[in-house]
Amino acid sequence: MNRMISTAIAGTLLTAGFALADETHFTPGIESVLISHMTPQVQVTVRNTANSPDPADRVLRMVSNDPVVTVRGQFFCNSYSANTQGESRARRAQVLFGITAPHNNGNGYELMPIGIWGESDAVEYNGARTGENFDIDAVMDLPDSWDSEALVTLFFNPVKTVEDHLADFVSNGAGSAADFLRQDDVFEVEVPVSMTAWCQYDGRWYPGVRQQTVTVAIFYQGDPDITDGAGVVNAVGDVAAPVPNRARTTTSATGTDGGPPARTSRPARTTEETPPRRVNPQR
Numbered sequence: 001m002n003r004m005i006s007t008a009i010a011g012t013l014l015t016a017g018f019a020l021a022d023e024t025h026f027t028p029g030i031e032s033v034l035i036s037h038m039t040p041q042v043q044v045t046v047r048n049t050a051n052s053p054d055p056a057d058r059v060l061r062m063v064s065n066d067p068v069v070t071v072r073g074q075f076f077c078n079s080y081s082a083n084t085q086g087e088s089r090a091r092r093a094q095v096l097f098g099i100t101a102p103h104n105n106g107n108g109y110e111l112m113p114i115g116i117w118g119e120s121d122a123v124e125y126n127g128a129r130t131g132e133n134f135d136i137d138a139v140m141d142l143p144d145s146w147d148s149e150a151l152v153t154l155f156f157n158p159v160k161t162v163e164d165h166l167a168d169f170v171s172n173g174a175g176s177a178a179d180f181l182r183q184d185d186v187f188e189v190e191v192p193v194s195m196t197a198w199c200q201y202d203g204r205w206y207p208g209v210r211q212q213t214v215t216v217a218i219f220y221q222g223d224p225d226i227t228d229g230a231g232v233v234n235a236v237g238d239v240a241a242p243v244p245n246r247a248r249t250t251t252s253a254t255g256t257d258g259g260p261p262a263r264t265s266r267p268a269r270t271t272e273e274t275p276p277r278r279v280n281p282q283r
Contacts, residue, residue, distance in 0.1 A: 022212050025101045027109045028078065029088045029199040029206025035073040038193065038212055042067030044142065046162050047221035048181060055177035055226055060159045062144040069138045069193060069214050071095050076131035077199035077206075088206070089127035092198035095120040095138035097156075100194050100209060108204035111196065117155040127200060134197070140216075158218045161187055181226040187218045 024033065044067060050059040077088035097118035100111045120138035146159040165187055169180045190213045199206045 022210070024208070024210050026208040027102045027104075027206040029109075029201045029204075030197065030208030031076040031078045033073070033075045033195055033197045033208045033210040035071060035195055035210055035212065037070065037072040038195075039069045039071075039214060041215040041217060042069060042140065043217040043219060044158050045219045045221060046158055048223040048226065053223075053225045053227045055181055055228075058177075058181060058223075058226070060146070060162055062142060062158050066142055067140045067216070069095065069140060070136070071138060071193070071195050072133075072135045073195065074131060074133050075197035075199075075208060077201070079130055087130055088199045088201035090125050090129055090132040090197070091127050091200045091205070092122055092124055092196075093132065093134040093136065094122040094196050095136050096194040096196055097138070097140060097191065098194065099192050099211065100196070102207050102209065109206055111207055111209070115192075116194070130199075132197075134195075138193075140191075156189065156191055156216070158216070161189060161218055162220050176228055178226045178228045182222045182224060184222040185220045187220070189216045189218065190214075191216050 026033070043064070044062050045064040046060055046062050048058045049061045049063070050057050052058075075090060075093065077090055079087045096111075096116045098116040099114045100116050101114060102109045103112045118138075118141050120136050123134055123136060125132050143155075143157050143159070146157050146163060148163070165185075166177060166180045169175060170177055174180075193212055193214050195210045195212070197208050199208075
């Protein structure tokens with residue numbers, strides 16, 4: 001009998017905010033979901049795009065394209081009858097970013113939106129077979145900025161990750177905000193990926209989930225113009241920050257000039273990642 005996840009376990013996953021390296025959650029209509037390949041690591045780049053060299057005026061943005069995670073494999077449905085009309089049929093496959101698990105709703109099964117914050121397009125099958133291959137390129141649609149006034153951020157945000165590391169750096173007495181912002185660094189976050197498949201039997205839909213993780217390497221490009229200096233006094237007596245030596249313009253988050261810095265070593269500065277937000281997966 002394929003393993004089912006209970007509501008209690010689902011609550012534990014929500015509290016924990018992460019998935020194990022390889023978890024399976026199958027309903028009776030699913031025999032197996034097999035992943036033959038999944039992109040092991042993707043990368044994004046974050047840097048300061050503000051015109052001011054004052055750390056307090058920083059505007060950190062993700063300046064690279066949204067990464068793409070490729071997932072390939074197969075799924076198979078359980079068969080209960082030699083009659084073709086009575087067999088469980090392969091109908092749907094989709095990649096979800098975050099954590100989910102099947103739930104019996106009394107009329108079949110649905111996926112619980114425990115912590116899903118992104119998804120690929122769904123691949124639909126005609127139900128002619130009891131098993132299908134899948135080859136999905138899932139775009140990890142990430143925010144390119146972060147609102148520091150937001151009360152809660154419950155989804156993966158590369159900019160907030162860098163801001164959290166900055167806050168830890170300063171609070172631990174490792175240096176000033178300017179010290180942090182001038183230095184290239186890279187931070188790694190494990191993001192859960194749920195490969196979902198659906199079989200149909202006797203008019204009901206049965207999902208299966210295989211969860212693995214992909215590493216997101218967040219490259220922070222240090223800003224050499226950031227300074228701890230108080231600035232200079234202009235003609236009318238106002239304090240003004242010095243103009244940076246280099247021109248600084250806001251860079252598109254989907255541009256091609258957001259490559260990672262030369263340094264790719266594992267970071268010494270780490271922090272806990274916030275759990276993803278809830279959304280309802282499309283059926």
